[in-house]
Amino acid sequence: MPEKSVNELRANVREIHEKGIAALQKNNLDYAIELFMQVLRQEPGCFDTRQALRATQHRRAGNKSGGLFKKFLGATNTMTKGRLALRSDPLEALIIAEEALNDDPTNAGAHQLLADAALASGFPKTAILSLEVAFKFNPSDRKLAEKLSDTCSQAGQRARAEKILRDLLELDPTDPGLNEKLKNLLASRTLTEGGYEALADGSGSYRDILKDKDQAVLLEQEQRTVKDEDVAARLIKDCEARLATEGNNLKLMRDIAGLHEKRQDYDAAIAWYQRILDIGGVSDPLILKAMQDARLAAFNLQASRVDPNASDAAAQVAAIQASRETFLLEDARRRAEANPTDLHVRFDLGELYLRAGRITEAIGELQKAQNNPNKRIAAMVLLAQCFARRNMNDLAARKLQEALKEKIVFDDEKKEIHYQLGCILEKMTKREEAIDQFKIIYEADISYRDVAEKVDSYYASQG
Numbered sequence: 001m002p003e004k005s006v007n008e009l010r011a012n013v014r015e016i017h018e019k020g021i022a023a024l025q026k027n028n029l030d031y032a033i034e035l036f037m038q039v040l041r042q043e044p045g046c047f048d049t050r051q052a053l054r055a056t057q058h059r060r061a062g063n064k065s066g067g068l069f070k071k072f073l074g075a076t077n078t079m080t081k082g083r084l085a086l087r088s089d090p091l092e093a094l095i096i097a098e099e100a101l102n103d104d105p106t107n108a109g110a111h112q113l114l115a116d117a118a119l120a121s122g123f124p125k126t127a128i129l130s131l132e133v134a135f136k137f138n139p140s141d142r143k144l145a146e147k148l149s150d151t152c153s154q155a156g157q158r159a160r161a162e163k164i165l166r167d168l169l170e171l172d173p174t175d176p177g178l179n180e181k182l183k184n185l186l187a188s189r190t191l192t193e194g195g196y197e198a199l200a201d202g203s204g205s206y207r208d209i210l211k212d213k214d215q216a217v218l219l220e221q222e223q224r225t226v227k228d229e230d231v232a233a234r235l236i237k238d239c240e241a242r243l244a245t246e247g248n249n250l251k252l253m254r255d256i257a258g259l260h261e262k263r264q265d266y267d268a269a270i271a272w273y274q275r276i277l278d279i280g281g282v283s284d285p286l287i288l289k290a291m292q293d294a295r296l297a298a299f300n301l302q303a304s305r306v307d308p309n310a311s312d313a314a315a316q317v318a319a320i321q322a323s324r325e326t327f328l329l330e331d332a333r334r335r336a337e338a339n340p341t342d343l344h345v346r347f348d349l350g351e352l353y354l355r356a357g358r359i360t361e362a363i364g365e366l367q368k369a370q371n372n373p374n375k376r377i378a379a380m381v382l383l384a385q386c387f388a389r390r391n392m393n394d395l396a397a398r399k400l401q402e403a404l405k406e407k408i409v410f411d412d413e414k415k416e417i418h419y420q421l422g423c424i425l426e427k428m429t430k431r432e433e434a435i436d437q438f439k440i441i442y443e444a445d446i447s448y449r450d451v452a453e454k455v456d457s458y459y460a461s462q463g
Contacts, residue, residue, distance in 0.1 A: 003123050006048040013042050017049050024052065029060040033102055040098065044091050047125050053098065054129065057105035082113045090120035097130075108137050108408070115147070124155035136373040140413050142168060146181070153185055159286070161185055166289065167344075167374075232263050248279050257290070266298035285342065288335050295331070299324040328352055336365075343372035347379055359386050377403050381417060388424055397424045415441050415448050422454075431458075 006017050020035035036053035039046060082096035097114035100107050111130035118127035131148040138144060145164055152161035165182045169175065239256045243249055257272035273291045277284065299320055306316045332349040339345060350365030363386045369379040380403040387396035400421040407414045422437030435458045441448050442455045 003045040003047050003125050004043065006046060009039070009043055009046060013039055017046070017052070020049070020056075021052060024056050024059075027059075029056055032056045033060070037095075037098065037102075041095060044094050044121065045123055045126070047123075047129075050098075050126055050129065054101070054105065057101050061105050079109050079113060082110075082117075086113065086117055086120065090117040093117035094121065094126075106133075106137075108134050115151075119151065124151050127151050128155055128157070138409050139374045139377070140411055141409070146178075149181070149185075158185060162286070232259055235259050250276055250279065253279075254287075254290075257294075261294055261297065264297075264301055266294045266301070269294045285335070285339055288338065292328075292331050292335075295327055296324070299327070325352070325355065329356060343369050344375060347372060347375040350379065351382055354382055354386055354389075357389075359389055362386050377407055377413070377417075380406075381420065384420065384424070388427075393424050393428050397421060397428070400424065410444060415445060419449060419451065 006014055009017065016035050017039050020032045020039065023029075023032035023035060033053065033056050036049050036056065039049045040053065043049070078096060078100045082093050082100070085096055086093040093113060094117045097110045097117060100110035101114070104110070111134040115127040115130040115134065118124070118130070128148070128151050131144070131151060135141070135144055135148050145168055149161040149164040149168075152158070152164070162182065162185055165178060165185065169178050169182065172178065236256055236259050239252055239259070243252050243256070246252060253272055253276050257269045257276075260266070260269035260272065270291050273287050273294065276287050303317055303320045306313055306320070310316070329349075329352045332345060332352050335342070335345045336349050346365045347369035350362045350369055353359075353362035353365060363383060366379045366383045366386065369375050370383070372379070380399050384396040384399040384403070387393070387399065400417055403417050404414070404421070407417060418437045418440050422434045425431075425434035425437065435455065438451045438454045438458075441451045446452050
């Protein structure tokens with residue numbers, strides 16, 4: 001059962017949806033929710049109705065009240081019922097999840113249930129609607145991030161899927177699973193942009209794509225990992241020849257840049273990426289990211305070629321590392337100027353300013369980055385570090401306490417926030433408050449950093 005728009009609904013069902021919209025506009029929220037639920041019971045794949053319902057739920061949420069225990073107990077029972085329904089009837093699980101969200105549209109468990117039920121029902125856009133909310137509340141959950149990326153890719157939102165994977169790879173660049181997923185995603189984008197998907201449904205033919213046998217051979221070579229220098233050089237030559245007849249084919253230019261990268265000719269790759277930007281007339285964030293990756297790969301290559309037996313090997317590596325940091329900072333500033341509303345770039349720039357000891361600039365960028373829900377907590381932690389560097393320990397402690405209020409899951413990130421807060425309180429000579437932070441970690445993970453030593457020492461001092 002595919003997802004559909006409101007225009008694809010039967011006339012009588014569409015009329016109920018329109019009545020719901022009218023009720024929403026009049027702020028008759030209970031009635032609007034009732035009408036939208038009627039539509040979804042009959043047409044669970046109507047994405048427009050589900051979006052309208054979600055907006056209504058959020059608008060009404062501030063006006064609801066009730067006993068906390070009763071609400072928690074009801075939510076627990078609903079989730080259990082929904083998980084049982086998911087096994088045999090995902091569409092019923094969708095309704096159960098929506099009923100839970102009617103009571104609390106921020107219920108992370110209900111959003112997880114709805115996303116799982118939507119995926120089982122073949123509704124990727126519906127799943128994304130809830131996965132984005134769940135991801136906002138727990139941006140450090142890697143499995144959730146991968147599920148969101150996979151679902152975005154399934155729904156055709158490949159740029160969003162690619163960004164999520166690249167963010168994950170920033171944390172663990174060597175992860176083979178993530179690299180494989182990104183490679184497959186980029187290949188899928190290439191097929192889509194190149195028109196090859198038309199072959200699958202019979203609407204296209206190889207004659208439309210492959211002009212002659214030589215081009216067919218070229219395509220086969222492009223699908224293989226380029227290991228041979230002669231093959232890579234020939235591919236570049238052939239692509240450039242095609243470009244001479246096809247004009248400003250941006251996809252072909254990107255292929256050429258990629259081939260140069262595989263040959264480790266990063267200067268040439270960057271020149272081609274710059275040509276794409278010059279022709280496009282806009283600062284494509286994906287191309288800017290590709291340029292950054294190429295330049296970082298060049299630094300890594302340069303460092304790998306330093307003779308470890310040389311007397312100044314350490315100095316050479318340190319100089320390369322310093323140049324790398326300078327590049328990262330300048331590149332982040334360039335990307336921020338090109339995309340001033342990209343809060344992820346603002347976070348990167350703030351972090352780099354902090355590493356460079358430029359605290360004032362770091363504070364300014366990180367305060368902006370706080371508005372990015374996926375980077376909010378991390379930005380708050382870095383802001384606390386900025387304040388601590390200036391001995392503004394009260395401001396640092398306040399920012400960490402604010403981050404702890406928003407951090408729901410007790411994972412390594414939350415442990416680190418408690419730890420940093422404890423260290424700040426120690427600097428403020430608030431020993432009892434500091435040890436309380438370390439004890440929170442001690443109770444859950446005695447091996448975390450040196451909390452065992454700190455807590456044990458505290459109790460030993462108490463006799």
